[in-house]
Structures are given as C-alpha cells and as structure tokens.
Amino acid sequence: MDKGLFSTIDETIHAKARLGIMTLLVTQGELDFTQLKQKLGLSDGNLSAHSRILEEAGYIAIHKTFLGRRPKTVLVGTPEGREAFLAYLNQLESILKVAKTQSD
Amino acid sequence: MDKGLFSTIDETIHAKARLGIMTLLVTQGELDFTQLKQKLGLSDGNLSAHSRILEEAGYIAIHKTFLGRRPKTVLVGTPEGREAFLAYLNQLESILKVAKTQSD
Numbered sequence: 160m161d162k163g164l165f166s167t168i169d170e171t172i173h174a175k176a177r178l179g180i181m182t183l184l185v186t187q188g189e190l191d192f193t194q195l196k197q198k199l200g201l202s203d204g205n206l207s208a209h210s211r212i213l214e215e216a217g218y219i220a221i222h223k224t225f226l227g228r229r230p231k232t233v234l235v236g237t238p239e240g241r242e243a244f245l246a247y248l249n250q251l252e253s254i255l256k257v258a259k260t261q262s263d
Numbered sequence: 264m265d266k267g268l269f270s271t272i273d274e275t276i277h278a279k280a281r282l283g284i285m286t287l288l289v290t291q292g293e294l295d296f297t298q299l300k301q302k303l304g305l306s307d308g309n310l311s312a313h314s315r316i317l318e319e320a321g322y323i324a325i326h327k328t329f330l331g332r333r334p335k336t337v338l339v340g341t342p343e344g345r346e347a348f349l350a351y352l353n354q355l356e357s358i359l360k361v362a363k364t365q366s367d
Contacts, residue, residue, distance in 0.1 A: 162304045165283035175277060179269035182362045200266045248362055251355055258286045258352055 164254060171216045172247045176201055176209045181236065181244045184219060189235035210234060218243055268358060275320045276351045280305055280313045285340065285348045288323060293339035314338060322347055 172181050179199045183190060190198070196206050213219040218240030222233045236244070276285050283303045287294060294302070300310050317323040322344030326337045340348070 162302060165279050165286070166304050168279045168282075170279065173277070173279060175269055175272045175274065178272075178358070182269070182358065186362060198266060200270050244362070248359060251359055254282070254286065255352060255355055255359070258290060258348070 164250075164257065168250055169243060169247050171212060171218065172244060174209070176205060177213055180206075180209060180213060180234070181218065181240065181247075184234060184236040185241050185244045189233050192232040192234065195234060213240065216240075216243075268354075268361065272354055273347060273351050275316060275322065276348060278313070280309060281317055284310075284313060284317060284338070285322065285344065285351075288338060288340040289345050289348045293337050296336040296338065299338060317344065320344075320347075 172178055176199065179201075180195060183195060183198055192206065195201070196203065199206070201209075210219065210221060214221050217237060220235050220237055222235070224231050224233060276282055280303065283305075284299060287299060287302055296310065296314075299305070299314075300307065303310070305313075314323065314325060318325050321341060324339050324341055326339070328335050328337060
C-alpha cells in the first residue's frame, strides 16, 4: 500500500463540510449562501468559515451581489477547484479500491 | 441530494491519519506500532494521538506486549471498528456516485 495514499489527501477538500460545499458547487454550479446552508444543514458561521478556507485556496469564488435591495452572496467553483475536486475523487476511489478488495 | 450525505460522515474515521490506520488494520489485520508508523509516514506523537481516539471509540484495541525484553505495541481492529469502517466506505461510495455522475 503506497504510503502517500492517505498523506496526500487534500485536507482543504477532505473536511466534511468543505467536501459537501465542493460536491454541491462542482455538481450543481453556482449556489447562493442560503441554498448551501439548507442543503448541507450548516450554520451561518460554519458555512462562512469553511467557504473562506476554500476561497483562500482558490477553489471557489464568493460574489456579494444584491437582489433588489437585499444582499445576496453567491458561491461558485473555480476551474482550479473543479480540478482539485476531481483529483480528490480519484484519490477516494483508490482508497475505496484498496479498502474494499482487501476487506471482503 | 440528501442533506445527511455529508453531515453523517463518521469523523472518527474520516480524519486522514485515522482513515489510514483503519484501512490498514481492517485490510491487513493486526499491525504493530512501528509498522503502522512506517506504512503511513506518521510521527510517534501523531500515531499515538489518533490511535487513542480510535481506541476510545471502540474501533481498535491496543495491546502492549513484550518481544523478549523489548516492549511491543500491537494494534488490531475490533468487530465494531470493522463494521463502522465498512459503513463509512459505503458513505464514501455514495458521495463518489453523486459527485462523479453529476460532474462528468
């Protein structure tokens, strides 16, 4: 079993809440803050903190806009974020392959 | 997408180092501390801390024995640990299915 199989897991994506955010944004395109909060069952604070980490990594972009006079925050995955996420999924697949074949 | 898909991920297993420990113990049976350290590229402190979390969750057992006069620590997955790990793998598979089908 390759030593790097686990150590190279991208922690920026791996954390539960961030894995949820990236999965939704890569699979469903842009979503607003409220949609993401409801779909993931996260608190405002939690979603803000995790989104900031993804934004600082360059994996998502956060756009502050207005709907009429109401502020609206929209999150969207970046091309780098999509690429990192697909690479992360491949890593998960290799782990699953190793774990499933040898634990049956 | 089911809200619980991410929130119900078992954090005890999900953390990178612990995912490595559980994968090795469930797929390869019991391993000693040094073997695990080498296979995962973890420090003594890191491996001890993560093993303790898994032991407290009842997912692994840690046996302190002696090889001649040299202390030897052996770690082994428990039946509960194996069951939790297989359930965790199924969750990963569902996430992968959702993420892969909709991001192609």
